Amino acid sequence: MKLLFELLGKHSVSGDESEVSQVIINYAKKRMKSWKVQPEIYFGEDFHDCILFKFGKPRTAVFAHIDTIGFMTRYQNQLVPVGGPEILSGTRLVGKDSKGEISCQLMEEEEVCFHDFPRGIDRGTRLSFEQNIRVDDKFIQAAYLDNRLGIYNALKLCETLDNGWVVFSTYEEHGGGSIPFLLRFIQNNSPVNQALISDITWITEGIHHHEGVVISIRDKFIPRKKFMDRLISLAEKSGIPFQLEVESYGGSDGREVQFSPYAIDWCFIGAAEDNVHTPNEKVSLFDLDSMLRMYQYLMNEL
Amino acid sequence: MKLLFELLGKHSVSGDESEVSQVIINYAKKRMKSWKVQPEIYFGEDFHDCILFKFGKPRTAVFAHIDTIGFMTRYQNQLVPVGGPEILSGTRLVGKDSKGEISCQLMEEEEVCFHDFPRGIDRGTRLSFEQNIRVDDKFIQAAYLDNRLGIYNALKLCETLDNGWVVFSTYEEHGGGSIPFLLRFIQNNSPVNQALISDITWITEGIHHHEGVVISIRDKFIPRKKFMDRLISLAEKSGIPFQLEVESYGGSDGREVQFSPYAIDWCFIGAAEDNVHTPNEKVSLFDLDSMLRMYQYLMNEL
């Protein structure tokens, strides 16, 4: 889990994903010799801070977003959210501007957010939750498991993957915007008709810790029934524990696959977390393990 | 109206449109020999559950969505809407899951929807309004006239069409998602710069039964004035009864034509209904007749 700890230590608020992007590139360069298949890697300014790995002859693309929610400084000591962070007064925030390192508290009054840093902070500075990783034999708890675990899953998948795209996207937490150009590149290079979204979902009245990876039948958007039927029947055959989710809210990179100019089926598959979009996101290690195994299984079978 | 009754008898909640898709394909295969022009037909997994007919050298594409609003089972006996159905306690719903046929009542308490089916229903099962078709000499009344009438109009148009695309889209009731790939296919195959949306709109204080098909000057989105001026002046020349609609809400497949990467003018043209998105949608047969005639006229003249 050294990789996961390294990922959890980086800042990557939407629009500023270069640090995590670099970690992924460095990790791949160091480790890919031990991977079963050597992928072609696409990254750099033409791809903004996104990365694509192409293994063999892809039928399916896996998308893991590398950005996180957070805050941005406005005027005086105001903060505006990036994505949808939980607003809990007292939460520790960290960042950096032209004058140096920043560590402060989040405060809220009458639905406006502030920080308590003694000096002014440059306009437009991104602040992240202070990281605090806790692992025991049942759970991992930290800020930004959403979506460091999705990245981790995608990178572990690379070790054994024969055929498929593994794609690291940006901006997912703040409305998206990278999936359209990534999909265009994929479809022009080596097209697919299936996509899996490697991301983290929610513990709810129907989704519980330790009951396996979540396969989402819908969130705000709805994947195609024919594809879901096939995928769920494969999941059943796999013997890997999984739970079926039905939500009316929430979205993922799947939304932009749905609205893309390509007929690509998609499905969100990922472990569920408590304390969503807080510094205390909490995921069952059992569910994470099911996630890793389910991706390896499905990428072979789909 | 045998075709219309057959269409009204099928379930096709967004994301699960294969039954209606099959009815359309079967109908076309059986009837197209009597059509004036033999179209090229595109369908199958590459098009998900959508279908495209190409007649001659198209200048205009007609879009009719084949999905409907409905419900999906969540956890326990909860239901979540698909699209925007009217929530009326007591409404009869039908569907099917792994354990068999389902017939139950919709119930609402504190803005949460439930069903009263005595056994649990598989998560993610789609439920439709129970169908009850009523026709007299003035009106047709049934569930899902929106958009079975739009499909019916598009298929009747095929009988006499010389040039044009007739396209059956999915997901319209739930945010869309098929128009982008359909348009890309059209523009790469035989491009158009005009689109008509064959769909059903609303009776309002300005739109009345028996006053003709509705030509919509705007809903939430606004077609280009130059195109509307030309289209309305043709409609006036046609002698076919029509009404002009101006709304600030509502959308259609036209929305995705508007936001597509092609300069395509579009307009919504269709009969108006009462009791929108209930099992009792009601349309004037006179207005339906104007709709059929207006499409035949405009597809020649535009």
Add this chain to the structure above:
Amino acid sequence: MKLLFELLGKHSVSGDESEVSQVIINYAKKRMKSWKVQPEIYFGEDFHDCILFKFGKPRTAVFAHIDTIGFMTRYQNQLVPVGGPEILSGTRLVGKDSKGEISCQLMEEEEVCFHDFPRGIDRGTRLSFEQNIRVDDKFIQAAYLDNRLGIYNALKLCETLDNGWVVFSTYEEHGGGSIPFLLRFIQNNSPVNQALISDITWITEGIHHHEGVVISIRDKFIPRKKFMDRLISLAEKSGIPFQLEVESYGGSDGREVQFSPYAIDWCFIGAAEDNVHTPNEKVSLFDLDSMLRMYQYLMNEL
């Protein structure tokens, strides 16, 4: 400022931008011989009412929207907004329908808008704010400075521009829809990876008159940090006065660049105004001057 006055005198409510489009074409035809570089000009029905100028070998595209907010007549004496105009009872509105010129007052009761014109107005007629241009030595005040000033800036830029696209878009005030096809044309003809949005923003607690052009670090959407860092450092080097904006609401043509299928960095740069979307929009001439100079500087340096 004759050009600006001419632009301010035209009506161009979203979806009906042909008048302003014509002014731009006529101006360019008359003046382009004195421009440093002769652009290629693309316009006409294939581009709806949009216009593109290509200068040299573009690295960056400038977008200025040519539409404005306004109203559309509905049934009886009702009005529905186009875009988001401020609703102030008593505001003078003007327009034209099949029966002739219209001049009336806007009235609001219980969140519904009406007009007081003595005769009925054709359904779907667009009404604009009555124009009243006021200039002193510090300010210009008028209806529709948003975005006549953005157009003016783009056209002044043409005089000295070596390399770049200058693009006039439609529909920006009402959800957009022209940027996708304009971008597709640009990327197929002479692609860019940078875009500047020539538009007008808001005076707020952090943005003041006479303090220079506004460079927006974010509105509802967020440009990429790497690009903003480079752009702001250039702006600092320029010596031209500028202010940094951080907002959580509002959008521009930048939104559609963000969600396009191309990896194009973008930034909104424009003067700020008071009395947004009223007939009394007010912009500092000092800020307008900084805007003109900043575009000339950045289009060279980026």
